[in-house]
Amino acid sequence: MLESLGGNLKDALKKLAGKTVIDKAAVDELVKDLQRALIQADVNVTQVMQLSQAIKHRSLEEEPPKGTTVREHVLRIVYEELIQLVGSPVEISLSHQTILMAGLQGSGKTTSVAKIARYFQRKGTKTGVICADTFRPGAYNQIKTLCDRIHVPCYGNPEEEDARVIVRQGLSHLSGVDILIIDTQGRHALEDELIQEIIDLNDITRATHRWLVIDAALGQQAREQARRFHEAIGIDGVIITKMDGTAKGGGALSAVGETGSGIVFVGMGETIEDLEWFDPPGFISRLLGMGDLRALAERVQESLKEDEIDPNALLSGKFTLRDMYKQLEAVNRMGPLKQVMSMLPLGGMDLPAEALDGTASKMERYRIIMDSMTSKEMDDPSVISGSRVHRIARGAGGTPEEVRELLKYHKTMKRAFKGLKGGDRNMQRLMKRFSRSS
Secondary structure, eight states, X not given: OHHHHHHHHHHHHHTTTXXXXXXXXXXXXXXXXXXXXXXXXXXXXXXXXHHHHHHHHHHHHSOOOTTOOHHHHHHHHHHHHHHHHHOOOOOOOOSSEEEEEEOOTTSSHHHHHHHHHHHHHHTTOOEEXXXXXXXXXXXXXXXXXXXXXXXXXXXXXXXXXXXHHHHHHHHHHTTTXXXXXXXEOOOSSOOXXXXXXXXXXXXXXXXXXXXXXXXXXXXXXXXXXXXXXXXXXXOOEEEXXXXXXXXXXXXXXXXXXXXXXXXXXXXXXXXXXXXEXXXXXXXXXXXXXXXXXXXXXXXXXXXXXXXXXXXXXXXSSOXXXXXHHHHHHXXXXXXXXXXHHHTSOOTTXXXXXXXXXXXXXXXXXHHHHHHTSOHHHHXXXXXXXXXXXXXXXXXXXXXXXXXHHHHXXXXXXXXXXHHHHHSOHHHHHHHHHHHHHO
């Protein structure tokens, strides 16, 4: 979804490249392209029209800052208006708090509870979970299994049918935690019984926050869901799940307007680590190809050990197989390479698909193959001849084709990272300017 929307937005802005004067025809064409991209992404039509008018007015009326190109000037306006569309960032406190989770069945709420618990755990807080979902069979077993995996205490009682009783017991059982997250039941529709139960749980827990989980695939229906929950308990944050899928997603993004709150987290994958704090400037920067260095720095800090990644090796032409060997495991812990690369300010640069095909199993296979290489081959892959390829394949229990695939992958990565060193300097300069003013 993000790739499609981001690609359409970048294509629209590329048409301004090389222009020295902002004319009405060019702005009208840009606005039509933006409207098409956002409506295709299922963003609310009224919001799209408001955003379009704002971009058109500002592009034609505001004077470009000195030293700024036409494309940079309009890009800056689009950037700022899109940030207005998705709302302000929701700051995350690490102090003592209770978070009540709401959402319909199938929205990914239970998985999101575990992901949020993991997020707070990584920040050094003592976190606990209460399972108050008495409607869905297996709900307690699911959240308990996820919590056990990350060593987070989880309270539930599968024999009890009243969620209010379970929550009262859980509050006593987990009184020593800093962050308490309560998973509530979801249904297939917004039933009165569901709404009354979550109102009661909000009163019992005196929740610090009430966060609504919305599936990115829900589309325009997300607005009604958000409105009903907000009227009941006062939603002050939204979590959007499955943002890495093919769903349009714009309906969920724009639904936050119904709550008057912002997006707290977005789910970007299936593992318990695939949750990102939603930073609107960073999110929009990524959509427009300007990267998100703040998110990248946080991902690196949380995932990598000291001295595991050498940026100079990544960006130089001396990126050897030895460098790649040291960094494969480290980069794999940061998440899919495609996500990591989206955080870099690549501008209009498109990396080859084969450079982003970094599955865990393939990376593990590559490391086994490199274990069969000599020190000279690791430092200088150019010495690997046909006979060496066959020897390496035999030592790794593989095929010559696998060895050649690894060598091709290394060349692709070397070329891609080297290209980042020069990259689109105007884009990098613009990104720095945006960061200072955001």
